Amino acid sequence: MTSRHKQALTALTAFLAFSFTQVYVQASLPAPGAGAPQHVITAKLATKNNAAITVNGNSAATGATILTGATIETPDQVGAVIDLGDAGVIELQPNSKIQLDFDADGNVHVKVLRGCAVAKRETNVLPDAMTEIYTDQASEKTNKNRRHMGFCLVNGQLNPISGGLSGGTLGGIGAGIGGAILAVVLTRGETVSPER
Numbered sequence: 001m002t003s004r005h006k007q008a009l010t011a012l013t014a015f016l017a018f019s020f021t022q023v024y025v026q027a028s029l030p031a032p033g034a035g036a037p038q039h040v041i042t043a044k045l046a047t048k049n050n051a052a053i054t055v056n057g058n059s060a061a062t063g064a065t066i067l068t069g070a071t072i073e074t075p076d077q078v079g080a081v082i083d084l085g086d087a088g089v090i091e092l093q094p095n096s097k098i099q100l101d102f103d104a105d106g107n108v109h110v111k112v113l114r115g116c117a118v119a120k121r122e123t124n125v126l127p128d129a130m131t132e133i134y135t136d137q138a139s140e141k142t143n144k145n146r147r148h149m150g151f152c153l154v155n156g157q158l159n160p161i162s163g164g165l166s167g168g169t170l171g172g173i174g175a176g177i178g179g180a181i182l183a184v185v186l187t188r189g190e191t192v193s194p195e196r
Contacts, residue, residue, distance in 0.1 A: 088121035118150035
C-alpha cells in the first residue's frame, strides 16, 4: 500500500468517525419543544412498630419500596402508610387489602379489595394529578377541592369514613417513616434491610 493510499484511508477513517459521532450526538439530544422531565414517584411503606404486612404475597415492613401494580394486605391490628412523595399518602387500616397503581404524572389508583383506605394529597403539589379509590362497582376521586378522602368496602360499595387512622397508629407509623428516611439519609441512598 502506497503512502498516498494510507493517507486517503486515514482521512476516510477520520471522516467516518466524525460523521458517526455527529449522528450519535444528534440522536441523544432531546426533541425540540420537549416538556420538562416528569416526576419520579416512589412509594415507601411504613407500619406501626415495624410490623410486617404482605406485599404481593411476600412479607414486607417499614422501609420497603412498593412498585406500581402491587397488592398490599394488612393483618389484624396492623395499619400501614404508603408514602408516595409528591403524589401524597395512602393509609390502610388493619384487615385491609388493596391494589395500588400509580404513574409518573402523580395519578394514584387504589382498588379496595377488603377493608378501608384513606387518600391524602398535598394542596399545591402536582395540582393536575388525582387519586382514585375504587371497586368494581364504585369510584371516588380527589380534585382541587377534595384533597382527602377515606372509604371502606361494604357489600361492593364504598362507604365514607371520617378522618383516617387513629392518632396512636399514625404516631407509630410516623416514627417508622422518620426512621426509614433517616436510614436512607445516613446511608446516602444505599439499600438498608429493615430490622425485625
